[in-house]
Amino acid sequence: MPALALGPNSKVMVYVGLDLLGDGLIKLPFVRALRHAFPQGNLVWVAGRGKSVYGSSLAPLVRGLLNAVIEDAHIGNSAHELLFRPLGGDQFDLVIDTQRRFLTSLILKRVRTRMFVSGTGDFVLSDVKPAEGYQKPEAMIRQMLDLLEIATGRPAETNAPLPLEEDMRILAAKLLRGGYAYVAIAPGAGGKHKQWPLDNFVTVARSLAHTGRVPVFLLGPDERDWYGHLSAVVPSALFPLQNAMARGYDLRADLTIALAQRCVAGLANDSGGGHLIAASGIPLVSMFGPTDPGKFAPMARSLTILRAQDFGGDDMKLIPPANALHALDQLMGG
16 A cells, blocks of 8 residues: 555656657556546656657647656666756656656655655565565566555556547547458567468468458558558558558557557557557457467556467467467357
8 A cells, every 4th residue: 555645636757767669658557547546637758768659749649648758867867866856856746757767766765755666676665566476577567566555455457548639539430331240360579489470360361351351551650661562462451551551640549540440359479569559449369479469468457468389389370370260250250
């Protein structure tokens, strides 16, 4: 239980070192949980040693969730910082330190705050601590949610509404009109070792089409060259991000989420696309090869994980298309 009561309008600072695109997508459930815990709060996200995508490419996703994003705050670089108050002595009700470097945590401990929560050194610097016997979770996002739960004394709720702009919802509705059972498919990934063979996605898409569903390929910037081939071999599929109406918006993460919200389920590799589909709230089949789902699985409302290891190795091609289809079918209610 927390040492003091934190009201819904508390001023809260969250410290991270920096956020690359993958980091920002993984941390999005935490940001939503933070807003759910402090619905009227002043929530400040501080990147102490670099930039944060919440201040740039993912800014549309955190409008209304975060009140401010401070980048390059120069916190955690030198022991000399222990002589000063970070952020000019600004005051907070709660500071959550999401990293575990001891010097950085000591510097953050200098922030004026009513409550400081940090997992560094088994919570030795933290004003509140977890119950005896606490084990640090493997997944980074679960570690962050635990910090929030330790601070508030309540379970973290990751379902705070995403503040998608109405223009994005309207555009998504034009690209995917109502009346069809759309299935979102994100075939890309950050490396070839994480990519299920494209022909397997084609097999799944064709099978979905035969059962009256409409496959919707969500192709990111690295998969644009696949459009010609996929549109030829799966003529019933839709490619909304390649539609002329999406020109200029095709790199917007919020458009991808708005499109996924119009689908009944999704299929993706361990990828940013998978995290975006998960953020939309639809059921998701997530496929893993050499990477660990215990660390990187997206926090979907309903999630089925297919692991290559369950089929004899860590190569993505070992996952049979039939199993992916069966998992999708189960998530869509058979």
